[in-house]
Amino acid sequence: MTARIHADRVELSEVHRFANRPVRAAGTLHWDILSLYQGILDGLRKAGPVGSIGIDSWAVDYGLLDSSGRLIGNPVHYRDDRSSGVMERVVAEVGASAMYEVSGLQFLPFNTVYQLMADRGSLERAETLLMIPDLLTYWLTASIGAEVTNASTTGLYDVRTGDWARPLMSRLGIPDTIFPPLRRPGSPAGTLRPGVATETGLTSVPVIAVASHDTASAVAAVPAAGPRFAYISSGTWSLVGVELPAPVLTDESRTANFTNEAGLDGTTRYLRNVMGLWILQECLRAWGDPELSGLLAAAERARPFGALIDPDHPSFLPPGDMPGRIAAYCERTGQRAPSGPAEVVRCVLESLALAYRRALGDAVRLSGHDVKVIHIVGGGARNALLCQMTADATGLPVQAGPVEAAALGNALVQARAQGLVSDIRELVRRSEPITAYEPSGDQTAWSAAAGRLSGH
Ligand code: LFR
Numbered sequence: 001m002t003a004r005i006h007a008d009r010v011e012l013s014e015v016h017r018f019a020n021r022p023v024r025a026a027g028t029l030h031w032d033i034l035s036l037y038q039g040i041l042d043g044l045r046k047a048g049p050v051g052s053i054g055i056d057s058w059a060v061d062y063g064l065l066d067s068s069g070r071l072i073g074n075p076v077h078y079r080d081d082r083s084s085g086v087m088e089r090v091v092a093e094v095g096a097s098a099m100y101e102v103s104g105l106q107f108l109p110f111n112t113v114y115q116l117m118a119d120r121g122s123l124e125r126a127e128t129l130l131m132i133p134d135l136l137t138y139w140l141t142a143s144i145g146a147e148v149t150n151a152s153t154t155g156l157y158d159v160r161t162g163d164w165a166r167p168l169m170s171r172l173g174i175p176d177t178i179f180p181p182l183r184r185p186g187s188p189a190g191t192l193r194p195g196v197a198t199e200t201g202l203t204s205v206p207v208i209a210v211a212s213h214d215t216a217s218a219v220a221a222v223p224a225a226g227p228r229f230a231y232i233s234s235g236t237w238s239l240v241g242v243e244l245p246a247p248v249l250t251d252e253s254r255t256a257n258f259t260n261e262a263g264l265d266g267t268t269r270y271l272r273n274v275m276g277l278w279i280l281q282e283c284l285r286a287w288g289d290p291e292l293s294g295l296l297a298a299a300e301r302a303r304p305f306g307a308l309i310d311p312d313h314p315s316f317l318p319p320g321d322m323p324g325r326i327a328a329y330c331e332r333t334g335q336r337a338p339s340g341p342a343e344v345v346r347c348v349l350e351s352l353a354l355a356y357r358r359a360l361g362d363a364v365r366l367s368g369h370d371v372k373v374i375h376i377v378g379g380g381a382r383n384a385l386l387c388q389m390t391a392d393a394t395g396l397p398v399q400a401g402p403v404e405a406a407a408l409g410n411a412l413v414q415a416r417a418q419g420l421v422s423d424i425r426e427l428v429r430r431s432e433p434i435t436a437y438e439p440s441g442d443q444t445a446w447s448a449a450a451g452r453l454s455g456h
Helices: 033-047 086-094 096-103 112-117 120-125 132-141 166-172 194-200 214-220 251-255 278-286 292-301 322-332 341-367 384-394 405-417 424-431 443-454
Strands: 002-005 010-013 023-025 028-030 062-065 128-131 188-191 206-208 229-234 238-244 259-262 268-274 373-377 398-400 435-437
Touching: 002 405, 010 405, 010 424, 033 132, 033 194, 062 120, 062 132, 086 096, 086 112, 086 166, 096 166, 096 251, 128 132, 132 188, 132 194, 132 206, 206 405, 214 229, 214 238, 214 259, 214 268, 214 405, 229 341, 238 341, 268 341, 278 322, 278 341, 292 341, 292 384, 322 341, 341 384, 341 443, 373 384, 384 398, 384 435, 384 443, 405 424
Parallel strands: 229 373, 373 398
Antiparallel strands: 002 010, 023 028, 062 128, 188 206, 229 238, 238 268, 259 268, 398 435
């Protein structure tokens, strides 16, 4: 994506799009990191002259470099099952409170810390750990660093001090020497290697550290006008929460599995991961990728509140036969399984809206941060049925858009670092169309459905 900064708005253009296709080899699910890097080089070549570059991506995954700076093995996908059972073992040994009061991180089986505990062999040979955007930055620039928003998803970052959690690393036998110095969004991250400059036709372009966790970039670009908002960063995952000035590290917050991830400018992204549109994407894949718009129209006409699932059930995490797993879930919970794609889609969307309602209720209760509006950003902002259901299920107005929030947050942090922009959210508000959804429909029916789901 390129962004052009005008006096009163930002204009985003898609320059190049490439597939991100994970590869299963010898039983392990990997990211095809070289093909992603090639896609980036192709994109830079097509982009033409630019003032700066910034990289964001998903979180938790990493590459390890050996002492000569070479990548040890291909980064493994967080949906691979290598860390299955590891979280339980580590938590039993170290204690959930001892971990949470340092990192403030939700307990997800794929957090970097558990992946590392399952990856001891590579760890022995590793000199440096780089999170995905930091690895790509290193390949572009030869410069090594750890951007803080992504570092905060490792489980090895101390939210109280804003530094690596070295005592926790030593307790776990993870060498603290592999973690590079931290970088804050907006700080310089190097300039292109001569070879990269030649290959892309870009000379002396600075790479700037942005909020390199995609969710942090997306939250930075939420077009909120005041502080009393909640957000749903809606894509493969739905990240549901509020922005706070400081972390919440209470026992209640830990048991509700809320996370305190680092946001732009020292803010806390206080949120929970809801399984998100992944469930729908995997259903579509199982059905041979039919047109989504037709399916959504059929789902809108389908009977409301048939079967309901808890989207956060661990059986929905790995790739595979999602319609089959939904049916199995319904059987286990004594419900008639949805029959046919329209009913399945209705079930998934209503269940997501109910999971949003639960997460938002928890976020407000646990943080004491009252909200008046929900901003939905990311690809899910295009899904009008889900946006309306979210307003209905929560009883709150929804403002949907922008779709490309992560790209906007990324670009505007770079622009701000160069003095071109002062208020990122204001510029997004002025530049991007927003669709409003008011709560309508039957509030008691949504409450009854929420009650049904909590009985599962
Ligand atoms: C969203 C996201 C989430 C993170 C998950 C795995 O793309 O970055 O915030 O929990 O992917 O990294």
